[in-house]
Amino acid sequence: MPEAAVFQGLSWNPLTDMHQLFAYPFMVNALEAGTIVAVMAGVTGWFMVLRRQTFAGHTLSVIAFPGAAAASLAGLPLAVGYFGFCGFGALALAGIAGSRRSLSAESAAIGSLQALALALGFLFVSLYHGILNGLDSLLFGTFLGITTEQVVVLLAVAGAAVVLVAIAARPLFFASVHPDVARAGGVPVAAMGFGFLLVLGLAVAETSQITGALLVFALLVTPAATAHQLTARPVLGIVLSVALALAVTWLGLALAYFSIYPVGFYVTSLSFGSYVVVRVGRALGRRRQLTARLALEAA
Amino acid sequence: MSAMAASPKPPATRKEAAVSFEGAAVRLGGRTIWSDVSLTVAEADFVAVLGPNGAGKSTLIKAILGLLPLAAGTGSVLGRRPGEAKGRVGYLPQRHGFDPGTRIRGVDLVQLGLDGTRWGIPLPGTSSRKRDAARVAEVIELVGGSAYASRPIGELSGGEQQRLLIAQALVRRPKLLLLDEPLDSLDLPNQAAVAALVRRICEEERVAVLLVAHDLNPIIGYLDRVIYLAGGGAVEGPPEDVITSETLSRLYGAPIEVLHASDGRLVVVGQPEAPFVHGDRHA
Ligand SMILES: Nc1ncnc2c1ncn2[C@@H]1O[C@H](COP(=O)(O)OP(=O)(O)O)[C@@H](O)[C@H]1O
Numbered sequence: 001m002p003e004a005a006v007f008q009g010l011s012w013n014p015l016t017d018m019h020q021l022f023a024y025p026f027m028v029n030a031l032e033a034g035t036i037v038a039v040m041a042g043v044t045g046w047f048m049v050l051r052r053q054t055f056a057g058h059t060l061s062v063i064a065f066p067g068a069a070a071a072s073l074a075g076l077p078l079a080v081g082y083f084g085f086c087g088f089g090a091l092a093l094a095g096i097a098g099s100r101r102s103l104s105a106e107s108a109a110i111g112s113l114q115a116l117a118l119a120l121g122f123l124f125v126s127l128y129h130g131i132l133n134g135l136d137s138l139l140f141g142t143f144l145g146i147t148t149e150q151v152v153v154l155l156a157v158a159g160a161a162v163v164l165v166a167i168a169a170r171p172l173f174f175a176s177v178h179p180d181v182a183r184a185g186g187v188p189v190a191a192m193g194f195g196f197l198l199v200l201g202l203a204v205a206e207t208s209q210i211t212g213a214l215l216v217f218a219l220l221v222t223p224a225a226t227a228h229q230l231t232a233r234p235v236l237g238i239v240l241s242v243a244l245a246l247a248v249t250w251l252g253l254a255l256a257y258f259s260i261y262p263v264g265f266y267v268t269s270l271s272f273g274s275y276v277v278v279r280v281g282r283a284l285g286r287r288r289q290l291t292a293r294l295a296l297e298a299a
Numbered sequence: 300m301s302a303m304a305a306s307p308k309p310p311a312t313r314k315e316a317a318v319s320f321e322g323a324a325v326r327l328g329g330r331t332i333w334s335d336v337s338l339t340v341a342e343a344d345f346v347a348v349l350g351p352n353g354a355g356k357s358t359l360i361k362a363i364l365g366l367l368p369l370a371a372g373t374g375s376v377l378g379r380r381p382g383e384a385k386g387r388v389g390y391l392p393q394r395h396g397f398d399p400g401t402r403i404r405g406v407d408l409v410q411l412g413l414d415g416t417r418w419g420i421p422l423p424g425t426s427s428r429k430r431d432a433a434r435v436a437e438v439i440e441l442v443g444g445s446a447y448a449s450r451p452i453g454e455l456s457g458g459e460q461q462r463l464l465i466a467q468a469l470v471r472r473p474k475l476l477l478l479d480e481p482l483d484s485l486d487l488p489n490q491a492a493v494a495a496l497v498r499r500i501c502e503e504e505r506v507a508v509l510l511v512a513h514d515l516n517p518i519i520g521y522l523d524r525v526i527y528l529a530g531g532g533a534v535e536g537p538p539e540d541v542i543t544s545e546t547l548s549r550l551y552g553a554p555i556e557v558l559h560a561s562d563g564r565l566v567v568v569g570q571p572e573a574p575f576v577h578g579d580r581h582a
């Protein structure tokens with residue numbers, strides 16, 4: 001154990017405070033895990049928002065909850081439950097998207113799946129009374145309880161997912177924005193959609209372990225949605241999405257360390273705050289443009 | 300082979316047929332959409348695909364792309380089987396309007412036409428990357444879209460979107476361009492401008508163009524050939540042979556009249572919609 005590991009509270013000396021953040025192994029693990037998850041969530045989330053699949057993504061995060069509860073019930077590691085259920089959920093969502101009778105039928109089917117997942121989660125929690133203590137962390141995350149082994153698993157999964165997205169980046173972008181032309185050009189559009197849902201399932205399972213099933217959106221959706229607001233350039237958008245996810249994770253962890261409020265609260269509030277600032281900023285910018293144009297026309 | 304006065308072509312260049320179908324038929328969901336369709340589109344021809352709603356015009360385009368199999372007959376596209384000449388066929392699908400929230404730049408969309416099917420991430424700053432960027436800029440200039448190509452596509456007008464999508468279809472220097480109702484939802488001046496643009500591309504880049512249209516009039520002056528689909532079949536030929544009361548009446552199996560307005564426009568009268576003709580579909 002490091003000798004310096006004595007909690008002193010916020011000293012307002014940046015160097016001392018930085019030093020403190022890295023003093024405890026649990027904080028180091030949290031920062032490493034948060035960094036890994038933020039990079040993966042930033043990349044996958046950007047494509048998810050582009051493909052308008054946030055509802056599917058949200059459903060996967062709800063499915064993560066019964067997954068974790070089932071794993072606790074069966075005495076298995078939580079990761080098994082998260083990855084197993086999210087993988088299965090991705091298959092179900094791909095099936096729903098593949099049958100695609102209509103957009104409204106699709107979202108109704110996804111919604112039903114989501115309700116079923118919540119019901120199952122509740123059932124598993126009731127069956128295993130002991131878990132009730134852990135319910136909080138299933139729903140709202142265990143940021144500060146990450147072990148070194150978990151960090152290694154996270155790194156392997158995130159690495160695989162990011163590499164897959166990088167290899168498929170251009171066909172996936174093509175299939176997302178212009179599916180008819182992509183198909184005619186030889187892109188396997190249906191397979192891309194299925195593969196992306198699987199990667200999204202991985203991302204959600206992984207993010208859930210950190211932020212809990214309910215706060216996945218703080219890292220997966222909000223930074224990506226903010227990036228899409230900030231720029232229409234694809235490469236810059238992905239970089240911004242990752243940067244924002246990293247910033248809210250690091251800041252959230254640091255703020256939580258020095259205060260009594262939970263990490264999830266800070267991460268969520270920070271990403272929501274940045275989204276609101278960007279939206280309002282863009283709306284004001286548009287207003288200014290409009291006023292300038294009107295003034296020009298009046299002149 | 301007779302072409303309209305607008306573009307006399309030397310017969311010597313007519314070596315390779317861009318598209319040729321012999322006795323072709325397509326079945327969808329157990330129903331024959333059209334059958335016994337034979338047609339030839341020569342290199343650098345400008346061909347209109349006409350016919351009422353539901354006649355199978357989009358189906359014909361998809362069959363040429365190899366997205367739908369032929370149930371009968373044979374087809375060849377640029378000397379190969381449909382779907383095997385992907386890199387040399389440009390395509391603009393029907394109804395692809397981007398909604399106002401779409402945050403994708405026009406230039407990225409055009410770029411996708413060039414490298415959207417390639418795997419992996421390109422290294423920035425390489426010479427092939429620069430070549431690609433130059434080609435994208437060149438083709439955007441060709442369609443007159445340089446002023447707005449870097450704006451999000453959702454914020455552009457229908458005509459601007461259409462021009463950039465034509466640029467996307469053209470960026471790989473195709474020998475065959477398939478445009479499914481590119482004039483749809485454009486106002487009249489834009490219809491005329493896009494039609495003139497496609498004609499110019501057809502001549503300058505020596506691309507065969509199949510353009511699906513609802514209304515013949517914006518393109519009538521530019522056409523080499525017409526494919527008219529109706530009643531589960533098709534006729535193909537020069538417009539002055541196809542757009543006649545006799546040919547269309549035979550095709551529809553019902554009396555059709557073609558009127559010549561004093562301004563040169565053609566009006567097809569008595570044209571029933573496809574479900575009537577097939578008599579096998581009702582609400
Ligand atoms: N997947 C399908 N299964 C069954 N019928 C289809 C399918 N797709 C299109 N059709 C039918 O094929 C006919 C031709 O369609 P289409 O080629 O789109 O017509 P057009 O483009 O001339 O308006 C229509 O009657 C349509 O209902």
Ligand SMILES: [Mg+2]
Binds near residue numbers: 356357358393479
């Ligand atoms: Mg059509």
